[in-house]
Amino acid sequence: LASEGAHMRDVGGESTRPGADAVPRSDELARVIPVIMQLSAAGHLVSVDTRKSVVMGEAVKAGAKIINDVSALQYDPDSLRVVAGLGSPVVLMHAQGDPRTMQLNPHYDDVALDVYDQLEQRVIACVEAGIPRSHIAIDPGIGFGKTFRHNLELLNQLTLFHGLGVAVLVGLSRKGFIGALTGEKNAGNRAHGSVGGAVQAALNGV
Numbered sequence: 001l002a003s004e005g006a007h008m009r010d011v012g013g014e015s016t017r018p019g020a021d022a023v024p025r026s027d028e029l030a031r032v033i034p035v036i037m038q039l040s041a042a043g044h045l046v047s048v049d050t051r052k053s054v055v056m057g058e059a060v061k062a063g064a065k066i067i068n069d070v071s072a073l074q075y076d077p078d079s080l081r082v083v084a085g086l087g088s089p090v091v092l093m094h095a096q097g098d099p100r101t102m103q104l105n106p107h108y109d110d111v112a113l114d115v116y117d118q119l120e121q122r123v124i125a126c127v128e129a130g131i132p133r134s135h136i137a138i139d140p141g142i143g144f145g146k147t148f149r150h151n152l153e154l155l156n157q158l159t160l161f162h163g164l165g166v167a168v169l170v171g172l173s174r175k176g177f178i179g180a181l182t183g184e185k186n187a188g189n190r191a192h193g194s195v196g197g198a199v200q201a202a203l204n205g206v
Contacts, residue, residue: 002039002042002044007045008045008046008047008066009039009044009045009046009047010046010047010048010049010068011032011035011036011039011046011047011048011049011059011064012032012048012049012050012068013027013028013029013030013031013032013050013055014028014049014050014051015099016049016070016095016099016144017099018099018103018143018176019099019100019103020099020100021100022100025052025054025055028050028052028055029054029055029058032048032050032055032059033058033059033062036048036059036062036063036064037062037063039063040062040063040064041063045065045066046063046064046065046066047064047065047066047067047068047091048060048064048066048067048068049068049069049070050067050068050069051069051070051071051075051076051079052075052076052079053076053078053079053081053082053083056069056079056082056083056086056088057082057086060086060088064088065088065089066088066089066090066091067083067086067088067089067090067091068090068091068093069090069091069092069093070093070095070099070141070144071093071095072092072093072094072095072118072119072122073090073092073122073125073126074122080125080126080129080131081129083126083129083131084126084129084130084131087135088135089135089136089137090126090131090135090136090137091137091138091139091169092119092122092123092126092136092137092138092139093138093139093140093141093144093171094115094118094119094138094139094140094141094144095141095144095145096108096144096145096146097145099144103145106145106146106147106150108150111146111150111153111154112153112154112157112160113160115140115141115154116160116161116163116164119138119140119161119164120164122138123136123138123164123165123166133165133166136166136167137166137167137168137169138161138164138166138167138168138169139168139169139170139171140154140158140161140168140170142154142155142170142171142172142175142177143172143175143176143177148176148177148180151172151175151177152177155170155172155197155200155201158170158200158201158204158205158206159204159205162205168205168206169206170197170198170201170206172194172197172198172201173190173194173197173198174187174188174190174191174193174194175190178190178193178194178197179193181193
């Protein structure tokens with residue numbers, strides 16, 4: 001990714017795909033810290049994808065500049081305090097439930113408004129904990145506790161999330177809903193659908 005010109009490398013040691021089990025903290029550290037150290041030493045911008053406050057702290061020591069948490073700093077009760085102390089920018093992603101079970105029966109009254117409200121509460125919690133609003137980005141969490149129709153509804157209403165007053169990020173590359181739209185079962189062959197989704201997100205200010 002670095003050699004192909006990616007502007008940012010997001011390094012994670014715990015899969016959060018649907019059905020994935022949690023990874024012990026020691027294993028996660030062993031996976032990500034050497035990679036972050038090497039990338040950072042070579043001058044690359046690195047974010048760490050983790051739900052654990054200890055991993056966040058060690059990753060920043062190793063050179064990571066951004067924290068990306070699929071639990072929006074809710075999985076680990078120490079995360080809010082740790083991130084505020086580190087002074088690092090943070091991405092708060094919405095997910096309904098834990099990765100292991102999140103796709104079993106996701107339900108919303110109105111998916112866009114429900115996700116907005118929950119992310120708004122997380123932004124408020126971060127600001128109250130001492131994290132500047134300018135250091136916060138949000139991600140509506142395509143594919144994380146969402147059905148096919150939920151994902152499409154979120155893509156159609158991305159402009160809503162600018163109302164939170166922070167940067168908006170969307171991760172949708174090669175995800176299952178793209179396969180459902182295009183009929184492509186092989187995730188590796190979903191590049192065109194991924195680009196289409198990225199263009200839709202960019203046109204909506206993401």
